[in-house]
Amino acid sequence: MTRALHLALATLRPRRPVPGQHVLDPSVTRLRVRPGDLDLYRHVNNGVYLQMMDVARSNFLADLGATQLLAARGWYPVVAASTMTYRRSLTLGQRFEITTRVLGWDPRVVFLEQVFTRGGEHVARGWVAGRFLSRDGGRVPAPDVVAVLEHAPATSPELPAEVAAWAAAVDVAHR
Structure with a gap:
């Protein structure tokens, strides 16, 4: 199965919410390297890391019980910016984990x-600036998204x- 199909399944048939999961709690996604993840050098292709991160973010939303809450409002997440740093390679068959956590939010x-x-x-490690859009074409302020989640703090951590x-460098920070 390709990572695109994996993402579709994680999004359309999300895993069960974790009782008591807080928006600032980490979410863990366990995966294994598949043949389609590899490049010609026999390690995970850099673009596949981003697809795996998509799956982990969908699982994060599912753990919060946010998948249906967002869908009911017609809201969906998109990536505004991301950056990656790599230390070691992942190769065929290796098991690994992606730990996803919210660092904070601003108005955007x-x-x-x-x-x-x-x-x-x-x-x-990847950093992602995620934005939420509405099916009617508008942007949804990040604090509005956080506010609909159970166990969500009123203000962002620093x-x-x-x-x-x-x-600030990639121009996604609130001005």
């Missing part, structure tokens, strides 16, 4: 960190300095 976007680990070793600097 939600900032997430997604960390790939294999056997406790750091493999890669972003780590390096994430705030990245957000």
Whole structure:
């Protein structure tokens, strides 16, 4: 199965919500490297990491019980910006985890960190600035999205300095 199909299944048939899951709690997605994930050098292609992160973000929303809440409002997530750093390769058959967590939000976007680990070793890390859109064509303010989630704090935690600097550099931070 391709990662695009994997994402479709994770989105259209989400896993069950985790009772008591908080928007600031980490969500873990466990995966295995498949033949279609590899490039000619026999390690996971850099673009496939982004597809795997899509699956993990869908699982994160499912863990929160947010999938149906968002769909009922006609809201859906999109990536406004992302960046990756790689430390180690993933190769065929290896099992690994992606831990997704919200770092904070501003009036426009939600900032997430997604960390790939294999056997406790750091493999890669991505930062994602996610925006929510409405089926009627409008943008949904990030605080409005957070507000519909159960166990959500009223205000965002302060972003780590390096994430705030990245957000400003790629022009996704609220002005």
